[in-house]
Amino acid sequence: MADESLIGERITEAEHAVMEALWTRAPLTAAEVCDAVCEPRGWGLATVKTLLSRLVAKDAVASQPDGKRFLYSPAIARADYLGGESKRLVDRLFGGRAAPLFAHLAEAEALTATDLTEIEALLKALMAEGGR
Amino acid sequence: MADESLIGERITEAEHAVMEALWTRAPLTAAEVCDAVCEPRGWGLATVKTLLSRLVAKDAVASQPDGKRFLYSPAIARADYLGGESKRLVDRLFGGRAAPLFAHLAEAEALTATDLTEIEALLKALMAEGGR
DNA sequence: CGTAGTCGATTACATATGTAAACGCTTTCT
DNA sequence: AGAAAGCGTTTACATATGTAATCGACTACG
Numbered sequence: 461m462a463d464e465s466l467i468g469e470r471i472t473e474a475e476h477a478v479m480e481a482l483w484t485r486a487p488l489t490a491a492e493v494c495d496a497v498c499e500p501r502g503w504g505l506a507t508v509k510t511l512l513s514r515l516v517a518k519d520a521v522a523s524q525p526d527g528k529r530f531l532y533s534p535a536i537a538r539a540d541y542l543g544g545e546s547k548r549l550v551d552r553l554f555g556g557r558a559a560p561l562f563a564h565l566a567e568a569e570a571l572t573a574t575d576l577t578e579i580e581a582l583l584k585a586l587m588a589e590g591g592r
Numbered sequence: 593m594a595d596e597s598l599i600g601e602r603i604t605e606a607e608h609a610v611m612e613a614l615w616t617r618a619p620l621t622a623a624e625v626c627d628a629v630c631e632p633r634g635w636g637l638a639t640v641k642t643l644l645s646r647l648v649a650k651d652a653v654a655s656q657p658d659g660k661r662f663l664y665s666p667a668i669a670r671a672d673y674l675g676g677e678s679k680r681l682v683d684r685l686f687g688g689r690a691a692p693l694f695a696h697l698a699e700a701e702a703l704t705a706t707d708l709t710e711i712e713a714l715l716k717a718l719m720a721e722g723g724r
Numbered sequence: 725c726g727t728a729g730t731c732g733a734t735t736a737c738a739t740a741t742g743t744a745a746a747c748g749c750t751t752t753c754t
Numbered sequence: 755a756g757a758a759a760g761c762g763t764t765t766a767c768a769t770a771t772g773t774a775a776t777c778g779a780c781t782a783c784g
Contacts, residue, residue, distance in 0.1 A: 472771060474773085476685075490731080491730095491731095506776095511772090513732080528732095528780070529730080539699060543697070543699050546685070546697050547697065553674055553677055557706075557707060558697050558703050558707040559706070559710035561674075562690075564675040565682065566714060566718055568676070568678065570682055570690055571690050575694075578691035582694055583712055583715065604741060605741090605742090606741075606742060606743085621761090622761075623760085635744090636744065641761085660750070660762095661760080661761055662761080
């Protein structure tokens with residue numbers, strides 16, 4: 461049923477930036493996460509530490525002791541998070557139907573030619589599989 | 593560039609419920625909006641009034657005096673809102689690429705057979721138009 | 725051995741959001 | 755006329771979120 465029980469509490473936008481860093485490379489120390497996200501966001505190390513704590517509290521990130529400090533790793537898969545968030549949007553805005561989302565993206569000119577080609581391929585695969 | 597200048601401030605989830613009511617039928621009085629949304633959400637009329645005020649402050653809803661009370665109408669188009677939100681998600685989670693979103697929805701089993709058929713049709717139309 | 729640096733944990737504080745009660749004005753019964 | 759009801763506005767308050775400063779423990783250098 462692909463439920464979201466794994467993703468108990470919502471991950472906020474700021475927290476998401478930290479998750480992305482950890483999904484890119486893990487495990488990382490708080491300082492290393494900061495190296496990856498503080499610069500573009502204008503954050504201080506303290507902010508990253510807070511976000512990491514909150515993520516650990518939400519069981520979205522796991523921490524393992526490494527001598528004095530901690531090493532942080534994602535505790536949820538990126539694909540699960542992205543799938544869950546995508547589904548949330550589709551449910552919230554389009555009553556669970558993906559086709560209207562697609563139509564609105566098209567209208568918002570958010571679809572590149574590459575997107576179209578790739579989606580076409582995905583579609584073909586899905587329809588073949590669906591008929592399985 | 594299809595910018596979101598029309599949608600200055602973000603519309604929250606609770607506010608969105610009110611917008612949906614107004615997009616469905618407008619203009620409506622506060623009480624009528626409540627009739628449409630209070631029941632399923634377990635809200636009181638006071639809550640709807642607050643949300644309407646905030647939406648008016650955000651220029652997402654327009655109010656016109658009607659004798660004693662006000663009539664409320666959407667000041668932004670539903671399509672613009674949906675397109676904007678969709679684009680936000682795609683930008684935030686997928687770096688602006690729609691294809692991965694589509695892939696994740698597929699993986700999250702959020703695509704119905706109907707969706708696939710409709711998207712296929714949309715795709716065909718878009719690719720034809722794109723080649724124009 | 726003490727002191728400075730480094731960590732995570734705790735606390736802080738502003739703004740956003742959800743949810744509503746209180747207030748003040750006007751209209752409408754009685 | 756006075757009370758009740760209906761409206762929008764103002765105020766309220768809890769939780770969530772963004773963004774940090776501070777604290778207490780420990781380590782490493784001098």
